Amino acid sequence: MLRLQASITNRDDRLLGWLYDHGVLTTDQIASALFPSLDFAQRRLLRLTGLKAITRFRPNKLDGGSYPYHYVLAQLGYEHVMGQRGLGAPGRDHARRRFQSLISRRDLPHLLGGNGVFIALAAYARRNLGVALESWRPATAFHEPGTLYRHGSDNRMILKSSGMPRPDGAGVWAEDGKTVPFFVEYDTGTESLAVLAEKIDKYDLLARYAESWLWPTLFVLPTAQREQHLHDRFTAEPSIIAATTALDYLRHTGKTLAQDVWRLIGFGKPRKRLIDLPYVDAEHDAAWSVAPQAVNDDGPEIHLERG
Numbered sequence: 321m322l323r324l325q326a327s328i329t330n331r332d333d334r335l336l337g338w339l340y341d342h343g344v345l346t347t348d349q350i351a352s353a354l355f356p357s358l359d360f361a362q363r364r365l366l367r368l369t370g371l372k373a374i375t376r377f378r379p380n381k382l383d384g385g386s387y388p389y390h391y392v393l394a395q396l397g398y399e400h401v402m403g404q405r406g407l408g409a410p411g412r413d414h415a416r417r418r419f420q421s422l423i424s425r426r427d428l429p430h431l432l433g434g435n436g437v438f439i440a441l442a443a444y445a446r447r448n449l450g451v452a453l454e455s456w457r458p459a460t461a462f463h464e465p466g467t468l469y470r471h472g473s474d475n476r477m478i479l480k481s482s483g484m485p486r487p488d489g490a491g492v493w494a495e496d497g498k499t500v501p502f503f504v505e506y507d508t509g510t511e512s513l514a515v516l517a518e519k520i521d522k523y524d525l526l527a528r529y530a531e532s533w534l535w536p537t538l539f540v541l542p543t544a545q546r547e548q549h550l551h552d553r554f555t556a557e558p559s560i561i562a563a564t565t566a567l568d569y570l571r572h573t574g575k576t577l578a579q580d581v582w583r584l585i586g587f588g589k590p591r592k593r594l595i596d597l598p599y600v601d602a603e604h605d606a607a608w609s610v611a612p613q614a615v616n617d618d619g620p621e622i623h624l625e626r627g
Contacts, residue, residue: 324371324396331355332364333404336373339393340401341458342435342489344422347388349435353442365391373397375415377423390432392422434459434488434506437540437577441493441594444578451578454499454608455492462486470603474529482529485522487537492608493578495595499608501535502597509542517553520585523560533601536561538582538594544569547583554585563597 328336331354339345351361368374375394378386393401395415402410411417425431441453461467463486466478476482487503505519516539523537537560541547544566551564563582575581580591 321396321399324373324400327367327371328373328400332368332373335368336393336397336401338456339374339391339397341456342438343418343431343458344390344392344428345435345439346390346432349432349439350391353439353446365389369394371396373400375419377419379423379428390422392419430488430506430508431459433508433540434504437504437506437538438489438491440577441491444576451493451495453491454494455490455501457490459486459488461490468526468530470530470533473531477526477529483522483525484529485519485526485537490535492604493594494608495578495593498595499604500595500597500599501601501604502594502599503535503537505537505539507539507541507546509546513546513549513553516550520554520560520562523562527560533599533603534561535599535601536563536597538577539564540577541566542568551583551585561598563592565591 335345335350335354347362347365348358350365351358355361355364365374365376369376372394373396374391376389376391378389380386393415395410398410398414398418402408422428438453438456442456445451445453465480465482465484468484469475469477477484485503488506489504490502491504492499492501503523505516507516520537527534539547539550539562541550541564547564547566547569562585564585565577565581565583570576570581573581578594580593582592582594582597583589584592584597
């Protein structure tokens, strides 16, 4: 621990905190979000591995070869992060059990994809002034019943059978003195569109139970075709704020998730920047010291042409 503390940097602390909260990140993800080059990142990751703060594994591909290294916290890494956060000491085999859980996850690509949404935003913030990923909450923050409940909301939000959504993460994006809170739903394309539609229905229920706040939910889909099919299912205006983008669209345009890539369900095809997505949340505005976005009695005021 003394060797680790003598060598660790603020960037290392951020990485270890991410691995504690979000489980696993690949070499490429870590490099893009935190380092000026892949080579620099690889050297530092090797150093942290030698210090026993992190460990790694490399899944094999079904068609041969292997994926990039996947990094997770080692036992000393857990001791460091939990000590910093005042959480006491981890169990003796905490890291081993967590490692086994992660490498055996059938939905590991989904976990990495969901993490990748926030990594892309952090990478964009590293390269650009005046923007920041101010908050990144993991999916595990929403697993327990009642985690979305606020004082004054419908008590049915606390019940296990309430049908509340379980987002793949949540964050706060800041740009040009403004902030926007958001949920993320990452889609690998393995579920039917009906399942995605059910998720939107759950966010609709959240909006009705929460009563006083409404965040945009970002649906990241694999293809623009699947994105269009999802929009085709919702011809009427939804009561929630749901925005979509597609990975192949991002690759084709060269744009990032912070830019004008978000298409609001129910509002035609013009795409919006992340920071320009509407929301309703007075508590957020007070906590982040920003001017509330324009709203009316029916919800957020969205200046778009319907299509």
